[in-house]
Amino acid sequence: MPTPLSRRRLLGAAAVGAVTAAGFGGRTASARRRLPPPTSVTETDPALLSAIEAATLLQSRALHPRDLLDACLGRSAEYDGSVEAWIRIYSEQAYAAADLAAQRLATGSAPLACGLPIGLKDVFAVAGLPLTASSDALAGNIAAGDSGVWRRFRDAGMVLMGHLHTHEFAIGTATPQVGNPWGTEYSPGGSSGGSAAALAARFTPCAVGTDTGGSLRIPASACGITAIKPTFGRCSTSGVIPLTWTRDHTGPMGRSVADASLLLSYMAGVDVDDPSTSVGPDVPANGYPLSAVGGPQPLSGIRFGLPSTATEELPESVGVLFSAFLDLIRRLGGVIVDVRMPTVPTGLLTGDLAEFGVYHQQFVDRLPSYRPESAVAATAAVASLGVPVADYFSLERERRRYQHEYNRMFAEHALDVVLRPGALTDGIRRDTLADTSVFAGARENYFWANYTGAPVICVPAGRSTATGIPFGVQLGGLPWAEEALISTALELQEADPVWRDTPSLVSSPRRIPDVRTTRPGPGPSPTNTDDSGPGFRFVPTTSTAAV
Template identity: 55%
Template sequence: MQLLLSRRSFVRSAGIGAGVAATGLTNAVVAAAPPIARRAPGLPDAASIAATDPAMLSAVEAASLLQARKLHPVELLDACIERSSAFDGATRVWVRTYPELAHEQAERAADRLAAGNAPLICGLPIAVKDLYAVAGLPLTASSRILDGNIAAGDSTVWRRLRDSGAVLLGHVHNDEFAIMTDTLQVGNPWHIDESVGGSSGGSAAALAARFAPLSIGTDTGGSLRIPASRCGVSAIKPTFGRCSKYGIIPVVWTRDHPGPLGRSIADASLLLSYMTGADAFDPVTAIAPPVPDGGFPIAAVGGDKPLAGKRLGVPREVTERLPAALATLFARFLDLFTALGGETRDVTMPAEPEGLLSKDAVEVGLYHRQWADRLSSYQPPTAAIVGMGLAALASPAVDWWQLARARASYQRDYNRMLEDSRLDAVVLPGAITDGLPRRTAAAVSILGASTVPFAWANYTGVPVLSLPAERSAVTGLPFGVQLGGRPWAEAELIAIGLELQAAAPVWRDIPPLSPNARALPQVSVCAPGPGPDPTNTGAAAPSFSFVPTTSTAPI
């Protein structure tokens, strides 16, 4: 891999000594480069990283090489674009790519890295779910409804990532308006005919296929955790309010969670550190505690029993429904936890209050009523859900407030379960079926019954990790688990995930994806839409919201 030099530095350096060739990195050029940066805390030693294709690097590996100036951001970006072009004909994760903008951002990242004070995320390419607004670029939510829509501004999350030097590779597919729990237009890199889950299916598939080292998605009812499990990657659904929702097309304002995905929890944790912070446009973010000094952890502590004293709750009423192959993988995951010093306890999750889904329907209707005269332009399953939402707008306001109170009570019940059993986290499967063929997948609505518990984490607002836990001996497909903790306790939860992945790095498995070339759809920046919301739609959130609490007091 080449030594990191901005092209401007390279040109300047090329004239300092006789015999300096413009086509190579001679001793004179190396001598003219800025001094090599010290190893950043938590990153692997750059000298220990061996890779011939930068696209195969994890995010923390790539960050280490970028910080040490042993890898140029443009080299990493080009490797991701080349791999996407060679393989995305089968997966079709990209809605649009932005090579011109991305190369400009990569060059700017190189300048910051050369100066020696760049954030750890600087220079890393990111795949962005087609819900996040980026000024002057299309934003379509993977729907015909928004054909031709141009974002009026930046979502807060993307603005923070951009300002930290991240590189926008492109927007990836989600289910239409992220309403369903599948992304049928995207093929699973592990088996193209299998479902990637949803709604952040493109975000997870892009990681598994090694098209990008990082991606961002959202989770309203499992939309980060389902695809992470089916694609064998890692994700973090943060506490509600940890990341701003401003400038993101909503599904349900009061339980939408922006969140990071990475191949490993270390990767996702690195990304999360740069997504967070108070935002006046999303007032719930003001109550979030500060991110730990230095960011969320990205390296395991290690040792013989690093999880000694940690207790994990296991809801057997859920795990007993697993098919044999997945039950074996789940049992192995629990065995790993105890082998590292942890303890498991059987628990019963609190029952979700009846009627919560009808409250969600009101929020769906409130957003989509701006296209009430265009129901035929939606895909049929989406149209049915939007129709339900529009009908729910006629329900009495008192019903909504009663359900909001029931949700607050439910969150406290969850907190009390953790406290009474002295738990650090609970663990649930990330899937109940061993694979799900795309041709037969009936996308399950966030407003309908689900065979896998996911909404518990959105109603409580607590942080959850999605961790790959090996692959099925029957289908060869990945299987993941959910690890849920206490409100605002991302750092403690991530620390557990880091130890588990250090002991069993199954996230390093690479899917057997065959080459299938595709001319990637490319778009350049144009004039922003009129707004005023960054999404250029009526996406502004109401002034009321759910607020997470650590209280265990009954209501």
């Protein structure tokens, strides 16, 4: 077993090592795809390192994966009592993975993500470990296999810390069992609320979530972290408990754009178990960008579309943050153009509910085990299965028409990016949550990206002076435009690194349930539930043709 390096030796060792530029497909990476030099890292607490900072120290062997894991588990145990982001941890398996990662790192040619701890939203299957979607209805369920996303991370040498809470079955936008680290009386957003809260609290440098109607972007905005909702089909959904098969996206979450971009480089790609991943251009061979170009006006010539109604519902306390973000874009050379977003067809919700109901009909005898608000939503979804098939396919045609209209908006205004607020409220208190279903509320602010399948990055833009809760901004593009969006977001964060702000946590120790790997469930699906879904998937397009 490799001997862990102490923190006293870390900075001295960092000054010696040089980080390899390999890691993505074994090719030499361009300067913007390389990790920063180890000597640039000034943080001395491993738990407070960003994913990029931790990766550069791991690669230079200035930091041992066990030391990093120790710090993350220790911080989680010390502070998660008030946040409760973790539903389970897997320390025995994690330490074994950390030791294997150390052996790979010792060769000097390990993937850039090797040794990084990660938390998975409790909808991603890992063989032999519990998978419950934060619901009593799946108590005792053991995954039969690995999700496509976890296979990729495991093969890259990442260290699974545990599963993170989701709003039950990813149905809602609140994750009410989790506290926001910036104010635990507030919601962290949802449904990937546990993932966002764990990142903000510095329990883990990496996490992943899902997005069906804002479930990556809402918690990213509320917790002051970054999330990337990739193009539909860019990342696998195999082995993931579904909400609606034709609108579910899996995506990376990190403290910064660079952190999320590093994860996306390993998360994206073809998975034979998810045919949607075979559509579209190849993932960049050397991965996605990790650093900004910099300079006085790095966004010169970039055109940002701002919908005329985008700010109408914003409270003044976060409206000023959105305005400041627009000023930052202009200062960096970007051009803001007034646009009118196409209207999301209201009837599409009927098709969403039908897909939702198809999955949950297998649990109709367990509905009393659901949280009351989830049971109401699932019951309505199962009842919606009476929708005629012809109507369902008519709705899918409406969705295609909407996507083409979205693409035409980009073409007519020569846009590179479209802007939307990351939230329409200044935080939401956990004791005042009402209808939190992903199928209710501010659909226009989020559904545009799920119906078009277009990529979106949600980045922090500061914190409200009224509540102290963070606020983010969505940057959307055309399908398959992840690389360009990441490059743009990197410039914005380089100029205004508010992502480095860290919440002040009060010690609240918690004995987090620690589970060992056991015999996998019988399957046949990795989730050990019936998640087969329809025999087709949505296919994103950049076409502008009238439908």
